[in-house]
Amino acid sequence: MAMVPKVSPLVLYAFLFLSLKVAIGEIPSSSPFSFIKPLQGSKKGDEVKGLYNLKKYLKRFGYIDDLPYNSTSPEANYFSDQLESAVRTYQTNFNLSPTGVLDFDTVSLMMKPRCGVPDIINGTNWIRRRLVPHYSFIPGNPKWPDDKDVLSYAWAYGTPYEFVRTTKMAFQQWSGWTRLSFNDGTDYRSADLKFHLFAGEHGDGQAFDGPGGIIAHSFEPTEGICHFDSEEEWAEVGVYPYGVDIQSVVTHEIGHLLGLGHSGVPTAVMFPAIGYGETKRLLDNDDIQGIRALYP
Structure with missing residues (x-):
């Protein structure tokens, strides 16, 4: 058996540090932005x-x-x-x-790669309703009706399992702060919340633009539709060069599906942009305040 040469921990640490520095936040030259x-x-x-x-x-x-x-x-x-x-x-x-x-x-x-939902809708700047950046609601404050306590969700048939797995974890974040619970065992056609991967133009007038650029978009309650750009370098675990964290983006899009708009707080899940190698899987206090205000 060949011997594996020993590597100094200091050298290994320096290598990893430099690798991460290159990977996190770096924008590929081919990005639409x-x-x-x-x-x-x-x-x-x-x-x-x-x-x-x-x-x-x-x-x-x-x-x-x-x-x-x-x-x-x-x-x-x-x-x-x-x-x-x-x-x-x-x-x-x-x-x-x-x-x-x-x-x-x-x-x-x-x-930075970002959500395709506009920050200002129909001329109303919902992010700046207050004196400081804050959570916002979709114009008109659409939300799921009071008699709807359980929302079913599903990915379209053929979606890679890593998306399905991380979506379940993303919903757990929101279920702890609302009256809503979420069921993942539903047929796609009958689900309240429908997730789908698409590339380019896909029939809703909001075409995707390839790796980087717009990575996902969602529609307000009670449409319950969410689309992801299939051409992104999606990553499930850890730092990956030019990788966009699946769970972070799913968590953000769920916020839109429940009725939240974008936040001006950089640490919030509902902030519209996310860097490569960055993760935002846990709700910020701003996200929590927003969802509790929408669903007391």
């Missing part, structure tokens, strides 16, 4: 190639109401008052310095 990185430092009055794509990004998540021109228009890549206002609002929502400038912290957050 990688176009944002070269825009760092841009400010009002600048004309920079790629700003039109940023405007579309901010419109996608509710920060810009309308773009009445296309990518070939003279104003497409101009850093306008409208764009500065949208960037300030984004920064304020997530407790960044509201300078209106695309600084390092703003660009870094914008580039």
Whole structure:
């Protein structure tokens, strides 16, 4: 039998540390949001190639109401008052310095994989209803009716088992803080909450964009539909280069299925973005306050 050479614990620790440093939070160059990185430092009055794509990004998540021109228009890549206002609002929502400038912290957050549910819906900024970032509800405060104490859930047929397994653990987080309980033995077609993996365009007008970018989205109660991007590098356990933690994202999307919107608190499960190798499997106090307010 060949002898395995001994490795100094110090050398091994250094190797692991460097590996984790590279893996956690690193954005692949092929990410749909990688176009944002070269825009760092841009400010009002600048004309920079790629700003039109940023405007579309901010419109996608509710920060810009309308773009009445296309990518070939003279104003497409101009850093306008409208764009500065949208960037300030984004920064304020997530407790960044509201300078209106695309600084390092703003660009870094914008580039992270994130949920496809908008932060601002129909012009209402639910994250900033209070003086500080906080939990929010989906507009209209939709929730499951008082006479509905048990919600059934299921993944579509053929889903890899690691998604099914981690979903059960994610529901345990929410069941401890609501009157609701959750049943996982149900046929997909009759389940209250339906989970499905899709790639690209999949019929709901919210196409996925490949690895990175938008990783999942959900619909409000009582539609009960949740979609995940099948092209992501999904990870079940531990740190994985360019891996998105399944359980963390499922936990976040369950919050939407129950009626919660996004939170401006970075440690909250309902914060819209998550880094590669990052885990958010436990509810933050902000998440708990939100779900208890919705389901007293």
